[in-house]
Amino acid sequence: MASMRACVSLKPAVSPVKYRSTRVGAGSLEPRSLRISSSSSSSLDSAAADDCRGVGCASISGRGDGVAAAAASSSGLVGDGGRARRRGGGRQRQVVAMCSASMEGVRLGGASAVAGSVPAPASALPERAKVVALVAAVMLLCNADRVVMSVAVVPLAAQHGWSSSFVGIVQSSFLWGYVFSSMVGGALADRYGGKKVMAGAAVLWSLATFLTPWAASKSAAMLLAVRVLFGLAEGVAFPTMSTFLPKWFPTHERATAVGISMGGFHLGNVLSFLATPIIMSHIGLTGTFAFFASLGYLWLAVWLLNVESDPIDSRTISKSELQLILAGRSGSKVKGSKFPSLREVLSKMEMWAIIVANVINNWGYFVLLSWMPVYFKTVYNVNLKQAAWFSAIPWAVMALSGYVAGASADFMIKSGFSIVRVRKIMQSIGFIGPGVSLLCLRFAQTPLVAAVIMTAALGLSSCSQAGYFCNVQVIVHVPSY
Numbered sequence: 001m002a003s004m005r006a007c008v009s010l011k012p013a014v015s016p017v018k019y020r021s022t023r024v025g026a027g028s029l030e031p032r033s034l035r036i037s038s039s040s041s042s043s044l045d046s047a048a049a050d051d052c053r054g055v056g057c058a059s060i061s062g063r064g065d066g067v068a069a070a071a072a073s074s075s076g077l078v079g080d081g082g083r084a085r086r087r088g089g090g091r092q093r094q095v096v097a098m099c100s101a102s103m104e105g106v107r108l109g110g111a112s113a114v115a116g117s118v119p120a121p122a123s124a125l126p127e128r129a130k131v132v133a134l135v136a137a138v139m140l141l142c143n144a145d146r147v148v149m150s151v152a153v154v155p156l157a158a159q160h161g162w163s164s165s166f167v168g169i170v171q172s173s174f175l176w177g178y179v180f181s182s183m184v185g186g187a188l189a190d191r192y193g194g195k196k197v198m199a200g201a202a203v204l205w206s207l208a209t210f211l212t213p214w215a216a217s218k219s220a221a222m223l224l225a226v227r228v229l230f231g232l233a234e235g236v237a238f239p240t241m242s243t244f245l246p247k248w249f250p251t252h253e254r255a256t257a258v259g260i261s262m263g264g265f266h267l268g269n270v271l272s273f274l275a276t277p278i279i280m281s282h283i284g285l286t287g288t289f290a291f292f293a294s295l296g297y298l299w300l301a302v303w304l305l306n307v308e309s310d311p312i313d314s315r316t317i318s319k320s321e322l323q324l325i326l327a328g329r330s331g332s333k334v335k336g337s338k339f340p341s342l343r344e345v346l347s348k349m350e351m352w353a354i355i356v357a358n359v360i361n362n363w364g365y366f367v368l369l370s371w372m373p374v375y376f377k378t379v380y381n382v383n384l385k386q387a388a389w390f391s392a393i394p395w396a397v398m399a400l401s402g403y404v405a406g407a408s409a410d411f412m413i414k415s416g417f418s419i420v421r422v423r424k425i426m427q428s429i430g431f432i433g434p435g436v437s438l439l440c441l442r443f444a445q446t447p448l449v450a451a452v453i454m455t456a457a458l459g460l461s462s463c464s465q466a467g468y469f470c471n472v473q474v475i476v477h478v479p480s481y
Helices: 047-051 067-072 110-115 127-160 164-192 194-218 220-234 237-248 251-306 319-328 342-346 349-380 384-414 419-443 447-466 472-477
Strands: 031-040 058-061 091-100
Touching: 127 164, 127 194, 127 220, 127 237, 127 251, 127 319, 127 349, 164 194, 164 220, 164 237, 164 349, 194 220, 194 237, 194 251, 237 251, 251 319, 251 384, 251 447, 342 349, 349 384, 349 419, 349 447, 384 419, 384 447, 419 447
Parallel strands: none
Antiparallel strands: 031 091, 058 091
8 A cells, every 4th residue: 555645844842852652453544653852953944844634644843954864764664653763962853753554654755854745645545445345346246146037037937937836946946056166166266266266256157147038048957057057156256255355354354344245245136126127127138137247247357457366466465454464364374374174174163063054044045035026026916126125125234234243243353352252242143133033024914014024134134244254264274263
């Protein structure tokens, strides 16, 4: 990340020799301050002081010629608020530097100090912010392409004369391929890198999305084959994400990163539920599937040009950001470490707990995802567009609550709670809350009440993202967990 511009002022010192250094945690963006006292014989002008603004401002106050030169030679002014002190004959001077944990540092030169304020390149967006934005985008497309079929299956069934049992087979055929690839996706990401694996998956599922209406018009067998291919490609997304994000985010930011990424995933539900009926009414079934497929290839171009599998390989990441990531990811596998064997992974009781939690979570999730529009249509006799609205609102709330759950979990970890306790608390909420909510669904008499209950269920379910979902990498790579 590029350093923010530094402003410099030189003022006569009014106090004796002082040194003050305030350090903050690696992930914090609070300003740090460093006061350095040393000596000289005369004073310099301080006209540049008025140009200082906020964090990232460095000021030098002191007495004597050569104050700026001394400041430039003080290595402690760079980045981490390290110590720097210089002594000379005569009176004293003080050097005060302010910087942020997100900057590479504030560097001062003799000419800059004399001239006053010297602009530097503006602060760039952190690389991990770009990474999580692109991961959230691909997860959005991943889910949007799933939901297209959940909405389009109603007119497709009417068009081809499918029975309700065959509709269920079509919906479940996606999971036939999904189950297999989800078991090997993480291993593929470990071996070939998350960048390549996620890109290949997006290529295949976008192709399968494009081919779906064509396959439906050919034969039932062709449609099922395309749906299996679609599931094979999408099954890689989650294990790749769970392997990819811990390489880019320190432990105390990980739940937030997962929350943002999963927020994109749930927004895919909202986008697809709301947009699919509108797009179908304008360009038909084939055009709708082609539209969503094209978004996948657009994302692919941005992904390949801007992301690496590991921050160590990134050409654009700043030194300070790389140090922050590496220092905070001791609980996950770093580049060059040995892959754990399958036997080692399955020997951990914690891993079996995660497997069971994943089965339970996905059971309810996919039932709601696949059947929510059909539920509102058959139970409450609402039309397709109304069913889309009732189905979209719960997923929108889940996208927001997932981020809130992740940020809350990270805050608890920073506040001193153990990682194990935080994960257990969030997972308990993620299971008990939806269970109680869905038990109340049988008492709903109107579609509005049903939508409110489903919204509560999915909103509370998102706490699982800060529970078992964040734990896989820690359990696998930390023997003492």
